[in-house]
Amino acid sequence: MSKFIDRLLDPDAQREEGRPQVNLRGLPSAVGWIAIIVIVGIYLATGIYTIGPSEEGLVKRFGEYVRTVNPGLHYHLPAPFESVVTINILEVRKVEIGFRTVSPAPNARYQTVETEALMLTGDGNITHVEIAVQYRVKDATLLAFNLINPAEIVKQAAEATLREQVATRTLDETLTELRDTIGIDTMVALQGLLDSYQTGIAIDNVQLQTVKPPREVVAAFDDVNSALQDKEKLINEASRYALDLVPRARGQAQQIANQAEAYKQTRTLGAEGDVARFIEVLGKYELGEDVTRIRLYIETMEQILPSMDKVIVSEQADGLLKLLNLDASGGDR
Numbered sequence: 001m002s003k004f005i006d007r008l009l010d011p012d013a014q015r016e017e018g019r020p021q022v023n024l025r026g027l028p029s030a031v032g033w034i035a036i037i038v039i040v041g042i043y044l045a046t047g048i049y050t051i052g053p054s055e056e057g058l059v060k061r062f063g064e065y066v067r068t069v070n071p072g073l074h075y076h077l078p079a080p081f082e083s084v085v086t087i088n089i090l091e092v093r094k095v096e097i098g099f100r101t102v103s104p105a106p107n108a109r110y111q112t113v114e115t116e117a118l119m120l121t122g123d124g125n126i127t128h129v130e131i132a133v134q135y136r137v138k139d140a141t142l143l144a145f146n147l148i149n150p151a152e153i154v155k156q157a158a159e160a161t162l163r164e165q166v167a168t169r170t171l172d173e174t175l176t177e178l179r180d181t182i183g184i185d186t187m188v189a190l191q192g193l194l195d196s197y198q199t200g201i202a203i204d205n206v207q208l209q210t211v212k213p214p215r216e217v218v219a220a221f222d223d224v225n226s227a228l229q230d231k232e233k234l235i236n237e238a239s240r241y242a243l244d245l246v247p248r249a250r251g252q253a254q255q256i257a258n259q260a261e262a263y264k265q266t267r268t269l270g271a272e273g274d275v276a277r278f279i280e281v282l283g284k285y286e287l288g289e290d291v292t293r294i295r296l297y298i299e300t301m302e303q304i305l306p307s308m309d310k311v312i313v314s315e316q317a318d319g320l321l322k323l324l325n326l327d328a329s330g331g332d333r
Contacts, residue, residue, distance in 0.1 A: 047078045054090035056140045087140035095155040098130030125171040130210040133158045142200030161190045
């Protein structure tokens with residue numbers, strides 16, 4: 001190697017070999033060093049990178065993961081020594097099963113995918129189910145180095161989980177009362193399945209968009225649903241009538257009971273008053289039986305003959321007519 005360099009620097013040796021003369025000694029050395037420094041500087045500057053506020057950076061050295069960096073300005077060794085993979089960990093992503101969004105809101109349009117939407121229920125019927133799965137990244141390292149296509153993994157796992165949940169329910173349960181339960185159970189089962197795969201994905205929501213029977217039997221199912229709604233309507237009307245009638249009947253019964261209690265008290269108090277008066281009269285009667293008997297007779301005659309002139313003549317008449325005018329005032333008597 002040293003002899004080759006000497007030949008390059010020796011013009012005589014180059015002439016003897018018949019080669020073109022290269023005189024490096026004539027080049028300005030400062031320009032060469034500056035060029036080298038600029039090239040090296042540009043090469044080293046390729047290691048500067050920025051991580052966005054919603055991202056995490058995964059630094060690899062010779063293809064092997066070495067560290068995670070947070071948002072901001074960072075530096076890694078230039079290629080081929082180190083490289084960085086950025087993952088958006090705050091973005092909410094979505095996969096659709098049974099349909100595809102053709103155009104977003106406000107004028108949203110969707111396209112049905114029958115091969116994904118048709119599912120078999122536990123009682124052997126077929127139903128049409130469409131769901132949307134929202135997910136995000138909870139572990140960027142697992143997502144970047146364990147998965148090639150995260151969206152496809154979530155889609156296939158969600159479809160398999162949903163079919164399993166629908167297969168454990170009857171058609172009526174899927175279309176009516178257990179519809180929301182299917183969505184919740186699918187979300188829980190899907191999260192467990194993705195965790196077992198070490199995907200680093202968190203499921204935020206599983207929303208059932210459409211649950212309906214196949215097109216061929218829609219009319220029959222609409223009739224059944226209408227009948228069920230009519231049944232519920234009649235039950236609700238009967239319940240409202242019962243809620244209105246029963247309190248009124250209870251109120252009337254309580255009113256009757258109160259009136260009976262009042263009548264009872266009135267009769268009881270009246271009887272007690274009659275007894276008290278009888279005892280009082282009895283005491284006076286015992287003191288003067290004849291006088292009391294006559295007074296009671298006179299009072300009774302006044303009550304039973306209120307509009308007639310009444311004159312009482314004594315039985316012991318001795319020439320003078322002794323009478324008692326009952327119609328006169330108390331002073332005249």
